[in-house]
Amino acid sequence: MKCPECKTENIQGSRYCKKCGKKLINSEDISVQIEKKIEKVAKEFGEAADRLGRKLEHGVNKSGNSFNQWNDKVFGIFGPLVWSFLALIIIRIFIFGMEAIEDDFVVAGVIGSVLYGYLLIIFTSILIGTYNTYLLRKYKKHYQLISPCISSICFIIGLWILSKIFSAIDAEIDFSILKLLASFIETYLILIFIAAILISYGAMLLSSPFNKKRTA
Numbered sequence: 379m380k381c382p383e384c385k386t387e388n389i390q391g392s393r394y395c396k397k398c399g400k401k402l403i404n405s406e407d408i409s410v411q412i413e414k415k416i417e418k419v420a421k422e423f424g425e426a427a428d429r430l431g432r433k434l435e436h437g438v439n440k441s442g443n444s445f446n447q448w449n450d451k452v453f454g455i456f457g458p459l460v461w462s463f464l465a466l467i468i469i470r471i472f473i474f475g476m477e478a479i480e481d482d483f484v485v486a487g488v489i490g491s492v493l494y495g496y497l498l499i500i501f502t503s504i505l506i507g508t509y510n511t512y513l514l515r516k517y518k519k520h521y522q523l524i525s526p527c528i529s530s531i532c533f534i535i536g537l538w539i540l541s542k543i544f545s546a547i548d549a550e551i552d553f554s555i556l557k558l559l560a561s562f563i564e565t566y567l568i569l570i571f572i573a574a575i576l577i578s579y580g581a582m583l584l585s586s587p588f589n590k591k592r593t594a
């Protein structure tokens with residue numbers, strides 16, 4: 379390889395020119411250096427993203443906890459009831475909105491009428507769900523044994539209503555994929571329910587023994 383300064387031919391791989399002592403640039407060295415630099419930048423980026431993620435998670439947890447504390451302090455045991463009624467009002471307004479545009483969007487009218495038909499079930503399900511998280515927060519030690527079961531019930535009710543919406547849309551505009559989905563959900567509802575219970579209890583069993591060890 380040639381020295382860029384004095385043009386003397388040097389042995390391949392030499393770091394300095396044997397004549398003038400100028401540092402020689404090896405093409406292999408450059409690619410290794412670039413690789414190292416990219417690696418370093420990627421590592422730094424990864425670390426920064428990790429720090430940001432942890433900061434965000436901490437912030438969300440903190441604000442979630444302070445919201446829960448405020449919520450429990452102000453509403454106490456009636457908190458879930460208050461939020462469920464608020465959800466009911468929002469869903470009712472949503473149904474009004476769907477009815478308002480049903481002349482232009484038939485599907486909106488269908489969704490609105492299905493939701494209206496199951497409003498009591500939806501409200502009850504939300505109520506059970508919010509009390510479930512409240513009781514889990516308050517009496518974690520004992521309540522965590524039945525909590526996964528309750529969440530699975532809420533999940534399956536939601537899925538069942540979704541299948542009703544799908545088949546109602548299919549009845550109105552002949553959307554066969556939705557019909558297929560709806561009949562799949564209805565056929566396997568019990569199996570999906572059992573799977574949901576198993577998954578949520580599995581998740582609980584996986585997380586709680588380690589949590590207990592950590593806090594003990």
Ligand SMILES: [Zn+2]
Pocket residue numbers: 381382383384385386395396397398399400
């Ligand atoms: Zn030289």
